Amino acid sequence: MTDIDTVRPLRARDVDTWAHTADVVVAGYGIAGVCAAVEAARAGADVLILERAGGWGGAASMAGGWIYLGGGTPLQKALGFEDTPENMEQFLLAAVGPGADEARIADYCRGSVEHYEWLVACGVPFREAFWGEPGWEVPHDEGLGYSGGENSAPFNTLAKPAPRGHVPQYSDKRPGQRSGGYMLMKPLAETAEKLGARVEFDTRIRRLIVDDDDRVVGVLATRFGERVAIRAERGVVLATGSFAYAQSMVQGYAPRLIGRPAAAIEEHDGIGIRVAQALGADLAHMDATEVAFFGDPQLLARGILVNGRGQRYVPEDTYGGHIGQATLLRNENQAFLVIDERSYEEALATVTATPFFRQPPTWACESVAELEAEIGLPSGTLQSTIEVYNRHAADGHDPVLGKKPEWVRPIGTPLAGFDMRNFTAGFTLGGLRTDLDSRVLHVSGEPIPGLYAAGRCTSGLCAGGYVSGASLGDGSFYGRRAGRAAAKDG
Amino acid sequence: MTDIDTVRPLRARDVDTWAHTADVVVAGYGIAGVCAAVEAARAGADVLILERAGGWGGAASMAGGWIYLGGGTPLQKALGFEDTPENMEQFLLAAVGPGADEARIADYCRGSVEHYEWLVACGVPFREAFWGEPGWEVPHDEGLGYSGGENSAPFNTLAKPAPRGHVPQYSDKRPGQRSGGYMLMKPLAETAEKLGARVEFDTRIRRLIVDDDDRVVGVLATRFGERVAIRAERGVVLATGSFAYAQSMVQGYAPRLIGRPAAAIEEHDGIGIRVAQALGADLAHMDATEVAFFGDPQLLARGILVNGRGQRYVPEDTYGGHIGQATLLRNENQAFLVIDERSYEEALATVTATPFFRQPPTWACESVAELEAEIGLPSGTLQSTIEVYNRHAADGHDPVLGKKPEWVRPIGTPLAGFDMRNFTAGFTLGGLRTDLDSRVLHVSGEPIPGLYAAGRCTSGLCAGGYVSGASLGDGSFYGRRAGRAAAKDG
Numbered sequence: 001m002t003d004i005d006t007v008r009p010l011r012a013r014d015v016d017t018w019a020h021t022a023d024v025v026v027a028g029y030g031i032a033g034v035c036a037a038v039e040a041a042r043a044g045a046d047v048l049i050l051e052r053a054g055g056w057g058g059a060a061s062m063a064g065g066w067i068y069l070g071g072g073t074p075l076q077k078a079l080g081f082e083d084t085p086e087n088m089e090q091f092l093l094a095a096v097g098p099g100a101d102e103a104r105i106a107d108y109c110r111g112s113v114e115h116y117e118w119l120v121a122c123g124v125p126f127r128e129a130f131w132g133e134p135g136w137e138v139p140h141d142e143g144l145g146y147s148g149g150e151n152s153a154p155f156n157t158l159a160k161p162a163p164r165g166h167v168p169q170y171s172d173k174r175p176g177q178r179s180g181g182y183m184l185m186k187p188l189a190e191t192a193e194k195l196g197a198r199v200e201f202d203t204r205i206r207r208l209i210v211d212d213d214d215r216v217v218g219v220l221a222t223r224f225g226e227r228v229a230i231r232a233e234r235g236v237v238l239a240t241g242s243f244a245y246a247q248s249m250v251q252g253y254a255p256r257l258i259g260r261p262a263a264a265i266e267e268h269d270g271i272g273i274r275v276a277q278a279l280g281a282d283l284a285h286m287d288a289t290e291v292a293f294f295g296d297p298q299l300l301a302r303g304i305l306v307n308g309r310g311q312r313y314v315p316e317d318t319y320g321g322h323i324g325q326a327t328l329l330r331n332e333n334q335a336f337l338v339i340d341e342r343s344y345e346e347a348l349a350t351v352t353a354t355p356f357f358r359q360p361p362t363w364a365c366e367s368v369a370e371l372e373a374e375i376g377l378p379s380g381t382l383q384s385t386i387e388v389y390n391r392h393a394a395d396g397h398d399p400v401l402g403k404k405p406e407w408v409r410p411i412g413t414p415l416a417g418f419d420m421r422n423f424t425a426g427f428t429l430g431g432l433r434t435d436l437d438s439r440v441l442h443v444s445g446e447p448i449p450g451l452y453a454a455g456r457c458t459s460g461l462c463a464g465g466y467v468s469g470a471s472l473g474d475g476s477f478y479g480r481r482a483g484r485a486a487a488k489d490g
Numbered sequence: 491m492t493d494i495d496t497v498r499p500l501r502a503r504d505v506d507t508w509a510h511t512a513d514v515v516v517a518g519y520g521i522a523g524v525c526a527a528v529e530a531a532r533a534g535a536d537v538l539i540l541e542r543a544g545g546w547g548g549a550a551s552m553a554g555g556w557i558y559l560g561g562g563t564p565l566q567k568a569l570g571f572e573d574t575p576e577n578m579e580q581f582l583l584a585a586v587g588p589g590a591d592e593a594r595i596a597d598y599c600r601g602s603v604e605h606y607e608w609l610v611a612c613g614v615p616f617r618e619a620f621w622g623e624p625g626w627e628v629p630h631d632e633g634l635g636y637s638g639g640e641n642s643a644p645f646n647t648l649a650k651p652a653p654r655g656h657v658p659q660y661s662d663k664r665p666g667q668r669s670g671g672y673m674l675m676k677p678l679a680e681t682a683e684k685l686g687a688r689v690e691f692d693t694r695i696r697r698l699i700v701d702d703d704d705r706v707v708g709v710l711a712t713r714f715g716e717r718v719a720i721r722a723e724r725g726v727v728l729a730t731g732s733f734a735y736a737q738s739m740v741q742g743y744a745p746r747l748i749g750r751p752a753a754a755i756e757e758h759d760g761i762g763i764r765v766a767q768a769l770g771a772d773l774a775h776m777d778a779t780e781v782a783f784f785g786d787p788q789l790l791a792r793g794i795l796v797n798g799r800g801q802r803y804v805p806e807d808t809y810g811g812h813i814g815q816a817t818l819l820r821n822e823n824q825a826f827l828v829i830d831e832r833s834y835e836e837a838l839a840t841v842t843a844t845p846f847f848r849q850p851p852t853w854a855c856e857s858v859a860e861l862e863a864e865i866g867l868p869s870g871t872l873q874s875t876i877e878v879y880n881r882h883a884a885d886g887h888d889p890v891l892g893k894k895p896e897w898v899r900p901i902g903t904p905l906a907g908f909d910m911r912n913f914t915a916g917f918t919l920g921g922l923r924t925d926l927d928s929r930v931l932h933v934s935g936e937p938i939p940g941l942y943a944a945g946r947c948t949s950g951l952c953a954g955g956y957v958s959g960a961s962l963g964d965g966s967f968y969g970r971r972a973g974r975a976a977a978k979d980g
Contacts, residue, residue: 006934008770099745252774252923255589255953277933280498280768284742287777309890311801330820378889380881384874391870399868400799433742443767444496463745 030058032455035479043487065180068469123187148467153402216450235486243270262425286430291324303339310381361416438482512538520548522945525969555670558959613677638957643892706940725976733760752915776920781814793829800871851906928972
């Protein structure tokens with residue numbers, strides 16, 4: 001029918017045949033797409049979801065499943081944690097900036113309890129159990145945990161710590177319940193389909209279709225090599241995920257992530273961003289990246305992490321995403337974990353959700369001087385770092401970085417070193433600029449008629465920093481908004 | 491005539507009257523604009539420059555005047571410095587990445603000698619004198635100096651050091667020669683006007699004008715509140731500068747610069763970027779920023795700079811832009827200079843181009859422990875940093891950060907501390923993605939017909955890092971390309 005080697009919009013008058021028509025067309029069947037579909041259907045719209053893969057899920061169903069919610073959710077309350085929207089807002093502003101969209105964060109925090117209840121009403125299961133140990137994920141089926149360093153320095157002094165990582169209950173042992181993210185997607189997909197949302201799998205969007213007034217009225221997609229035009233009577237929702245796998249976009253916008261995508265899927269090729277840019281859509285925070293750090297949190301909290309100059313640079317007991325960002329973005333991806341034998345053995349005896357992060361030490365030494373030389377650090381640097389650390393640790397505190405007293409203990413001998421250079425990878429957080437109704441904004445500031453977006457093809461809550469659960473959080477929250485707004489459009 | 495509260499393109503068929511017509515219309519009369527005008531006029535085009543201010547100059551004429559050139563320029567040779575395009579390329583790739591546009595850097599380095607000769611032929615004066623001391627600028631009228639840390643760690647081990655900061659000769663004492671940047675602009679503006687380029691001052695572009703095939707055929711501007719449409723028969727060159735003063739763009743793309751613009755002018759409102767985005771133009775490296783550090787290089791080189799944890803983090807004798815980036819982007823803008831009395835007095839006795847950066851110390855102390863406490867650093871941190879530094883300094887080297895031996899000497903007492911927190915400010919480096927002919931690229935990858943751009947409204951040489959002279963360098967170099975290509979268009 002027409003060229004697909006461009007992301008330029010196609011004019012509706014140049015379309016010969018419409019393969020499908022719906023009120024609301026949702027591109028992408030991950031977390032943002034499914035929530036848009038549910039809400040659009042509930043608002044009375046005839047919904048068609050287009051998914052490039054052969055089934056629902058997107059990156060969400062591969063995820064651990066943290067959803068960042070708070071302000072006093074029933075789960076927080078049941079487990080004895082106090083939280084308010086204002087407290088949550090205060091934390092997020094500190095953790096996800098600088099440059100965070102303050103209006104969006106306030107909006108998200110105020111709507112968070114309702115959003116939790118909505119998820120539960122859709123059938124998402126949360127078990128009333130708290131996981132309090134450092135970790136990237138919960139090890140069993142606990143429903144709540146710290147997922148953003150809320151209880152670690154410096155955030156524990158900036159807002160009252162409250163855990164906000166909500167995890168749908170899953171079980172490795174029960175078939176079809178393979179992760180928290182999967183158990184988030186499954187009931188939502190079932191809800192969408194029960195509400196009558198139709199789905200076309202193996203259908204990949206390529207271009208937007210616009211009428212003569214530049215209103216978005218559909219998408220051009222490909223299905224097994226064939227071009228299909230799909231008409232949207234009320235609106236198109238872009239929910240196609242990040243650009244972590246779009247090499248030229250990563251090079252141009254977020255080059256520190258070159259060669260290290262993670263927690264993203266290959267379908268994340270930035271297409272939603274590019275088709276909207278071709279219509280003059282504005283962008284935001286294109287450099288922002290989540291950065292995972294592949295070290296076991298139980299080991300990290302008990303040791304010290306030093307950079308290529310033998311200096312500590314991050315509280316080792318904080319959220320791994322903060323450690324990842326501090327390592328990749330501020331310390332040239334140079335990281336060495338130093339831990340003494342006693343703490344190492346103690347860590348190994350603990351439960352972790354990420355046993356595959358527990359590697360044997362790179363070096364084992366009888367003295368700090370020996371380890372310093374083995375690692376190849378400038379002479380005296382690690383020794384003086386440990387000397388200062390130990391002096392304060394003897395009093396049970398860490399004035400340099402504020403690691404919590406429970407993890408602070410002088411480092412003895414023998415001791416081990418782990419080479420954790422290049423232990424980072426992540427996904428992109430930047431994307432389309434949208435308003436709080438998930439309308440895609442033109443660079444002029446006005447919404448682009450008929451076009452909505454949510455999830456990681458948009459710039460959501462996070463400007464620079466990241467907390468686990470922010471993506472499933474803003475994807476689901478603003479996915480709903482997109483569905484509702486699109487259903488009422490036109 | 492039409493709305494100027496939008497940056498959307500205007501259709502040519504909706505224009506009633508064309509106030510001016512030229513072959514090539516250049517928006518912005520700074521360094522990129524003037525070079526575009528000269529080359530377009532030489533290629534036979536009738537050229538019209540539109541400038542928002544009342545005179546030529548832009549940010550360029552306020553600048554110190556470093557132009558980054560090398561690969562064996564006549565000035566480098568005359569002063570005894572060996573350099574090759576390959577060596578220059580090797581340095582730049584290390585200094586301005588990650589994510590630098592390799593093809594552009596190679597292109598720029600290969601064309602650098604010719605570009606120097608072109609500037610000289612246009613009347614830009616360079617005095618055959620070298621300034622070898624650390625500095626942000628040259629103190630007198632020297633024509634050549636290090637302006638990017640080429641002779642400092644780690645770059646001095648990655649490429650053969652060569653000074654590449656070329657400065658047009660100026661004199662405070664002679665009227666009309668007030669800075670190197672001014673003395674770059676003046677002969678170029680005279681050249682452009684001698685070649686017949688016309689200029690409309692007080693004329694501010696608002697929107698692009700496109701024909702029915704989306705080819706750019708003009709601009710809509712305002713002049714003293716009146717709307718004027720200007721027709722471009724062959725092409726429009728955007729040369730409107732950075733977005734350092736566009737608050738919402740800084741917030742959305744480069745939030746670390748919020749509230750701290752410098753070395754930019756208020757006219758830098760991002761308009762060139764936005765009008766092109768509205769046509770689907772692609773962007774690159776929108777987060778990248780030059781970061782100046784307002785500390786005197788002579789003081790810095792002789793002291794040590796520590797962060798809020800009392801740790802050194804950058805070779806103190808390097809280019810101030812590297813110090814600024816390391817401070818703002820990687821050390822939370824926390825910086826304290828520590829220097830002993832003897833070195834302080836030695837520094838004060840030296841010549842500097844930036845005497846206004848020489849402030850009295852914040853603290854003067856008899857011992858390191860006392861200074862550590864006065865600054866409020868965690869106890870033991872500064873002491874151990876100085877102890878390690880002094881131990882190596884006694885042998886005349888700095889294995890931690892590689893400061894050059896000439897600046898390394900044990901820190902004695904009494905000593906002083908300078909509070910240099912928030913001593914940073916800068917301008918934005920990101921912008922439109924262009925090809926090597928300065929054609930503005932659509933997000934689809936193809937050039938946007940009739941549209942060219944150069945200077946700081948484009949993403950030029952620098953992806954993340956910066957060297958002084960890169961902006962006058964790529965602005966002039968790719969400004970020329972834009973002028974030549976536009977003159978031949980259509």
